[in-house]
Amino acid sequence: MPRGRKRSVVDAFKIKHKSDSFDGYRRISSDIRNALLNDTQWNFNILNLERISENHALSHLGTKIFERWKIHETLKCSMDLITRWFDEIEVHYHAVNPYHNATHAADVLQATSFFLDCPTVAHYVQETHATALLIAAAVHDLDHPGRGNAFLINTQQPLALLYNDQSVLENHHIALAFQLTLQSTNNINIFAGLTREEFAALRQATVEMVLATDMSRHFEYLTKFQQVVSNLKDNEENENNVSLTICRMLIKCADIANPTREWELCEKWAMRIVEEYFDQ
Numbered sequence: 607m608p609r610g611r612k613r614s615v616v617d618a619f620k621i622k623h624k625s626d627s628f629d630g631y632r633r634i635s636s637d638i639r640n641a642l643l644n645d646t647q648w649n650f651n652i653l654n655l656e657r658i659s660e661n662h663a664l665s666h667l668g669t670k671i672f673e674r675w676k677i678h679e680t681l682k683c684s685m686d687l688i689t690r691w692f693d694e695i696e697v698h699y700h701a702v703n704p705y706h707n708a709t710h711a712a713d714v715l716q717a718t719s720f721f722l723d724c725p726t727v728a729h730y731v732q733e734t735h736a737t738a739l740l741i742a743a744a745v746h747d748l749d750h751p752g753r754g755n756a757f758l759i760n761t762q763q764p765l766a767l768l769y770n771d772q773s774v775l776e777n778h779h780i781a782l783a784f785q786l787t788l789q790s791t792n793n794i795n796i797f798a799g800l801t802r803e804e805f806a807a808l809r810q811a812t813v814e815m816v817l818a819t820d821m822s823r824h825f826e827y828l829t830k831f832q833q834v835v836s837n838l839k840d841n842e843e844n845e846n847n848v849s850l851t852i853c854r855m856l857i858k859c860a861d862i863a864n865p866t867r868e869w870e871l872c873e874k875w876a877m878r879i880v881e882e883y884f885d886q
């Protein structure tokens with residue numbers, strides 16, 4: 607590894623090695639275990655897991671993905687704490703939403719993990735950013751009200767007023783995620799083992815990634831991404847910016863990836879989002 611270069615995902619997991627054990631952290635039925643078997647594949651059926659787990663796809667799949675990527679080692683916490691964190695995060699998604707619910711978060715998390723498994727991508731993504739990216743995917747629509755930013759702004763909802771009409775939902779999702787995590791009474795602070803500097807870097811990256819899911823700023827982020835990847839050799843000295851820019855694009859792609867799934871899943875997701883849009 608070049609002198610001074612931060613560890614990429616490839617470097618990190620040559621040392622830590624990914625794991626597929628998923629034993630001892632969460633008691634699950636054989637049906638749920640079977641539904642999780644091919645979670646590393648693009649044809650993974652998240653809606654089947656939603657049905658079998660009775661709307662607990664995020665906590666089951668999230669725990670498995672975090673364990674496989676050894677996120678608990680990066681965060682210096684236990685897998686039991688990761689499990690409890692996912693339980694708390696999942697509760698704050700609204701199951702009544704046809705589309706923006708915990709299953710959508712699980713779907714985005716699975717797609718994000720799939721993208722990180724690509725060696726070309728992993729070469730440029732730093733370990734801290736990979737961790738932030740998986741966390742961001744899990745919380746990126748937390749407490750979504752089933753209404754879009756335009757609706758909240760046009761009807762002068764409290765959230766729109768709070769965030770001055772700027773990336774209203776995205777700011778709320780990530781703010782609430784950190785509020786819940788750091789609230790002492792919840793006892794789910796997965797960042798407690800990090801130094802102040804480590805936490806600050808991870809927090810900043812996670813915030814930036816969630817904010818990147820605001821589609822009203824899509825072309826702004828796309829332009830930045832194109833500028834970075836078209837000059838990768840020239841950007842070797844600024845590997846932090848390259849890694850962060852790639853991660854912002856990865857979560858954006860994962861967030862809108864369901865149309866690229868198998869037709870059975872694509873169609874069902876399309877019907878869900880149409881139902882939610884027509885309800886506002």
